[in-house]
Amino acid sequence: MDTVIKRWYDLISIDSVDGHEINAANYVAEVLRGMGIEPHYSYFPDDKERQRPSVWCELDSGKPGKTMLLIGHIDTVEVNLKNWNTNPFKPTEIGDKVYGRGAMDMKGGLADILCTLEYFAHHKDEFSGKLVGCFVSDEEILSKGTYQLVDEDNIHADYAIMAECRYDNVAVGFRGRLSFEVIVHGRAGHTCRYPESGENAIILAGKMAEAIEALPTATHPKLEKGTWCVRYIEGGTTATLTVPDTVLLFLDRYVVPGENEESCLKQLTEAADKLGLKDKVEVRLKPRSSPYMKSFAIPEDHELVLALQDSFTEVTGEKLPCAYDPSVCDSNILAVSLGIPVVTFGPSGGNMHGDNEYGYPYQVRNCLDIYIKTVKKLLG
Structure with missing residues (x-):
């Protein structure tokens, strides 16, 4: 078994469901030490028991040049064992697929990052500048791992590849996401005297919910439009x-460039006012311990995009189109909080976040070659 597949299998075999990233982090750190790269641990403040570290490292060519960041998350979503046909923590080959939690999202990408770093650790003459590797925790929840690295000022780069699971296209833009709370006030009273006595907040909230989902949103030529969703x-x-x-x-409010917290709050307030509920409704951004992600898009002709597309074609013989994602991921943090041009591309599969998740070995192998070629093009 070649090294990149073995590491993919090793990582799938480690239970790193949200809240239990420590063993995956230790595995990554051990592999990095084995290739002569010093790993660094990072803990976000909520991790009092130190069970959810991120790991980052730096590989310096010894020559001046630019910096490429390779990043992925070590956590996975939870597992419902009764719905799996195989052991989710034992990689299982069936046909051309490998089943296991994280087989798609995103332990193949992590294996590719590790092997890319290893290649250049043994071939420092083939690049200039630096490579930075980040293996982050909590991405599936609030991205506290990546935000902590930002707060610690540990991430500096000219380019970034997010090794997330999308193989048939390269994402160059993502929408942003905000969450709001709308508190609707009625008036209490005994139900036997209702509706003459009391005002039912549920009825008022229903009117407000219907009005919210009818609110207009901005449009973007590539990211299309924002959305409103009353989730509970x-x-x-x-x-x-x-x-x-x-x-x-x-x-839940997904936003495109031109939409932000202030514009959304204004829309909610105006909706309440039109319903005659101005004095009965409070609106606020839902408090959370990490920032919300803003939307972004980098040019399709950016040198990072073109280098990755050329490398994909060299490896596969096919074209790699650009895409724009309707959701969010840690790429938003890199692009918006740090101003790093980032592309999102990595080995994929099926049943993401679902039962019987799987990935494709050929994609894991191809992405390793593509990453190495892309680094050479940009840092060679």
Whole structure:
């Protein structure tokens, strides 16, 4: 078994479900030490028990030049064992697929980063400048691992490849995402005297929810448009015969360039006002411990994009189109918080975040060759 596939298998075999990244981090650190690269651990403040580190490293060619960042996340989503046909923590080959948690998202990409670093650790004459590798925790939840590296000022680069699982195209832009809370106030009263007494906050919240999902959004030539989604409602009374007086609506808001927290809050306030609920509705950005991600897009003719596309064609004989993702990932942090041009491309598969997740060995092998060629083009 070639090294990149073995490391892919090794990583799948490690349970690194959110909250349990330590063993995957230690594996990465051990592999880096084996190739003569010193790993550094980073812990975000919430990780009191130090079980969720990110690992980062730097490989210096010894010659002046630019810096390429290779980054991926070591955490995975949770597993529902009863729905799996195989052991999710034992890589299982069936036909041309390998099944296991993280087989697609994104332990193949991690193996490719490790092997790319190893190649250049043994061939320093083939590049100038530096390579930085980051293996981050918590990406599937709040991206605290990457945000912590930003706070520690550990990430500096001229280019970045996010080794996330997308193989048939290269993502050059992502929407941003915000979350809002809308608190709707009614008036309590005994249900036997309703509706003459009391004002039902659930009914008012329903009107507000319908109005929110009808709100217009901005458009972008590539990222298309923003979206509103009322994701859940909390409130009501279960134990007493009381008219509900408070309900909370939770909103997911995906944004494109030109939309931000202020413009969205203004829309929500205006929607309440049009319904005559101005004094009955509070709107706010949902508090969270890490920043929200903003949208971005880099030019399709950026040298990083072109280098990756050329490398893909050299390896596969096919063209690699550009794409724009409707969701968010740590690429948003690199592009917006750090101003690093980033492309998102890596070995893929199927059943992402689902049961019986799988990846393709040929894509893992190809992406390693593509990463090496891209680094040579830009840092050679």
